[in-house]
Amino acid sequence: MAFLEFIRLDERSVIEYVKGVPELKLKLKLELDDDKKVTVKEIGDGNLNFVFLVSNSGASLIIKQSLPYIRCIGESWPLTKDRAYFEAMALEEQGRLTPHHVPQLYHFDPTMSLIAMRYLQPPHIILRKGLIAGIQYPLLARHIAHFMANNLFFTSLLFHSTLDHKRQVAKFCGNAALCRHTEQVVFSDPYQISEYNHWTSPYLDPDAEALRQDNLLKLEIALLKSKFSEQAQALIHGDLHTSSVMVTPQSTQVIDPEFAFYGPMGFDVGAFLGNLMLAFFAQDGLVDQPDDRKAYKEWILQTIEDTWNLFYNNFVALWDEHRNGAGEAYLPAIYNNPEVQLLAQKRYMTELFHDSVGFGAAKMIRRIVGVVHVEDFESITDSVKRATCERKALNLAKMLLKDRRKFESIAEIVSAIRQF
Amino acid sequence: MAFLEFIRLDERSVIEYVKGVPELKLKLKLELDDDKKVTVKEIGDGNLNFVFLVSNSGASLIIKQSLPYIRCIGESWPLTKDRAYFEAMALEEQGRLTPHHVPQLYHFDPTMSLIAMRYLQPPHIILRKGLIAGIQYPLLARHIAHFMANNLFFTSLLFHSTLDHKRQVAKFCGNAALCRHTEQVVFSDPYQISEYNHWTSPYLDPDAEALRQDNLLKLEIALLKSKFSEQAQALIHGDLHTSSVMVTPQSTQVIDPEFAFYGPMGFDVGAFLGNLMLAFFAQDGLVDQPDDRKAYKEWILQTIEDTWNLFYNNFVALWDEHRNGAGEAYLPAIYNNPEVQLLAQKRYMTELFHDSVGFGAAKMIRRIVGVVHVEDFESITDSVKRATCERKALNLAKMLLKDRRKFESIAEIVSAIRQF
The missing domain is CATH 3.30.200.20 (Phosphorylase Kinase; domain 1)
Structure with a gap:
């Protein structure tokens, strides 16, 4: 039938x-x-x-x-x-x-x-649940870095011709309703009064209020929103948080790309890193004694660092490998000496890094004061404890959103996380 | 039939x-x-x-x-x-x-x-020919500023909803072949050896060679090229030089928008300003004595300054007028106090200014060493004289392309022009 x-x-x-x-x-x-x-x-x-x-x-x-x-x-x-x-x-x-x-x-x-x-059979579980349970995934950083580097590189103008790129961009413009949804829940609602917003009240009431009064933060979120809605850099997953990944210790599978469109690469990289940071800050609330998850928290920090660094290496390796290909962004006849090639890559990757940190921070904020929260924090039943964890994450995210351009490496980000 | x-x-x-x-x-x-x-x-x-x-x-x-x-x-x-x-x-x-x-x-x-x-009847002539003839157009800056501000504002996310914007972006993605043409002739060919390139040889041979060896310039042109090919900011004319404008002292008509697509606003503003700068530097070659066109050169400089300033004012006035409209970039509930509104506009316009200066410089360069030259210089029959004029324009453009972020106002740009 x-x-x-x-x-x-x-x-x-x-x-x-x-x-x-x-x-x-x-x-x-x-x-x-x-x-x-x-x-x-x-x-x-x-x-x-x-x-x-x-x-x-x-x-x-x-x-x-x-x-x-x-x-x-x-x-x-x-x-x-x-x-x-x-x-x-x-x-x-x-x-x-x-x-x-x-x-x-x-x-x-x-x-x-x-x-x-395909059904991803057990022992595949949602990565977020694994992070809440304190399970280490030794291949996670390597796999996600591979996923991101390949999907972002091969759908960008580093690989695409202009004609191919615009054809693909046009196709995914049709997914505008989901882009609009993201714009609302990530870039708008946390910074305005919205019926859908909620947070661990009353503890975070002043924190939520402070977001709506923070002019500098609002300027930064506007820049990121513009990038999100104007920059057709690559085919991004569009919702690459830790519940869009299923894992076993050997396998990493990315699901649910219904938000996909041609947008800024940093939105994917940031979504993943930001959600790892949320998992990090939730750990203390998930156990009785702060030290119970000490080693696990270190593993999360290491995974954050490895994910970016491996992504960086993979991406630049793809660029080197295909630099004489059809990609029209950096023609080999122009970027024709090792010095300019290196400078170009360094600048490209630095901007991508800052974008990723900014978008990651925006994703963290929206999960604490916006419409949809994360199980990492929601599973902390003691609301005082939950609010304490959430506030640390929120304050880190605010700082990263405003000061992201001051950071030069993922190691510096990890140091900042430790200080909150 | x-x-x-x-x-x-x-x-x-x-x-x-x-x-x-x-x-x-x-x-x-x-x-x-x-x-x-x-x-x-x-x-x-x-x-x-x-x-x-x-x-x-x-x-x-x-x-x-x-x-x-x-x-x-x-x-x-x-x-x-x-x-x-x-x-x-x-x-x-x-x-x-x-x-x-x-x-x-x-x-x-x-x-x-x-x-x-419609046929634009005489006395309408191509603006470039008017500039070569030394004719002043007292309404030109005001008209072009109006044209640019309205077309760019009303097709941007300052006015468009996300859904309208992406629908329009998709439609104009089909014009990819002409975008690709611009990418080649503006952002690529001047920086590589190309059979189509030519210049006032042998005088500018070292200048053309220097462009191909200038790593910093190549990095800047790559950034602008990325903006051009990725940023769907507004419906731009795409070819807004002084031969795409027909004028009488009372009338200003913009023609030939076949390169139109959703791109960065600064590409239009820069095209117009950059071509006025070319006209400025051609003046000394068009007459016998440098001082013959002294007053006219002043008028060009004033027109450059007025065009940007009037554009700025018009654009910001439209933004103020429509700030409670459907535009999704700056929601009034978020950008809800005069201070943040002002900061947001200042930052937006500063980036647009730097984009315009950069794109303008790129357009100048390509008209001196690329495939298609401008009549302003081509009508200078003495090739030594022509090369002298062209070199000044080229050196200004190189400086603007590299240092555009150091300029804070169009008056500073005009001062720089005077120094070359």
Whole structure:
């Protein structure tokens, strides 16, 4: 049975749906009418969509459906279900560039705003949950650095011709509604009174108020917002926090790129680093004695440092490797001596570093006083303790947002984190 | 007779074409078969297209046709004729925003890559020719400032919602071939060996060579190129030099927006200011005695200063007027006190000023050592004299490109011009 118009699937109708799509039937080893053993579980813990795990005798797949509103808010906050289309396009592109770190896309159905993809089996868990549980992932920094460097480099003008680049930019301009959503929740709401904002009250009331009175902070967030809405630098994931990554000690998989569009690279790098910083500041609240997670906190700091440094190295290595390619930003006939090549890379990477720190800080702030918070802090039941952790993170983020250009290396950022 | 496929029009067939389009027939008061008195003249003096002036008993119109290559180079340099579509769209938008400074669009034919528009009658002449002749235009600065402020403000996120902005950006991404052309001739060719480059040889041989060896200059041009190819700030004209403006002492009309796309505002402002600077430096070569054009040179400098200052005032006035509108860059609930509003505008305008100076300098450089030169210098027959004028302009431009961030006002730029 084909679905000719959009209906919201439930645990029953998702089986009917799968039976109507030959390639999904095949994936599930599902013969005609042999659906007695098919199990379905709604496992979406995200904020936006419904996610079904469909299994049959050892085979499984994921069906993810977008509804025309935001799941965690309800129908009062509409959001185009076209986002499934952009998620499918981004999964395909990222899967091509970094196949080992992206779940395979099986199927996209525009009518149903639905994608089917590989199920990331246990022991894969959401990275954020791993960070809350205090689990170390020795390959995480290396994998994420690889994911980011490849996806950002190969979709930028360092690799693209102008014609290819503008064609891709135009395609993803259609995802404007999700860009607008990010603009509101990241760059606007934390700095204005909004019905959706909340925080650990009453403890952080003065902190939230202070954000709305901080002129310098507002100037900096405006600059970042302009970059976000004007600079088509590369195809970014657009929501690369620690709940968009699934992990085991051996595997790192990036999911949920429905916010993907051509934006500033630093928004992805910053999202990941900023969420690691949130995890760092939550640790003291998650255990009885501050020292209980001492070694783990060091591991997080090391991961922050390694992620940036490996990303930097990977990115520059790709640039060196492809510097005689089709990329039109730095033509080899012009950047034709080692000195100018080095200077150009250094300047490019310094700006990217400052962007990343700024965007990371913005993402931290919005998770403490904005509409959607992070489980890292939300799992701290004692609200005094939670507020203390959150305030440290907030104060670091404010400082980073204002002073990011003063930092020259990720090691300096890590030193600053230690001081809060 | 309708033209069902693209053919290159000539002075004869353009009459047939006009007769086949009812609204053009009407404009020309042309009755059936009454074409005895119709006159046609090819008047294109630009580098890219063919332009026909079609007249009949006092009525006239312009037919502009794009060919699939660059007119001044020939078929060896192909360029998509789709540019007529973007010119038509831009003329329409600019005509809506600044109707007094844009010729009316009568007709667009995608098959024929052709637009028909109002004929700007004498005494309208190309501004560049007026500058060479030493004619003062007392309203020029005010008109151009109005044109730029309105077109740039109303197509930016200071006025646009995010959804409108991305929709427009996507539409103009299709003009990528012309963006690529600009990237090559403005940001690349002057800094590399190119078969198309030429200059007043042998006098400027060392100057041209020095450009290709100047690492700092190459770094700055790379930054500007990135802005040009990544930053979708507003709908820019894309080619706003002094041959894209037609003038009388009372009227200022901006033509030829076929390079239009969503790019950095400073590219337009800089193009205009940079070409005025070229006109300034050409003056001494156009007359026998340096002092012959003393007053006129002062008028050019005053026009440079007035253009920026009036643009600044107009732009900020539009921002103030529309600050509670749909524009999503600076939400009034956040930028809610006079101090932060002022700081935000000051920073925005300072960056725009530095962009304008940088792009202006880049445009000057490319007109001295690149493929297409300006009549201002080309009309100086004595090549020693010409080279002297060009070298001053070139040295100013190099300094501005490298040191633009040190300048705080247009008055300081004018002082610098005087010193060269």
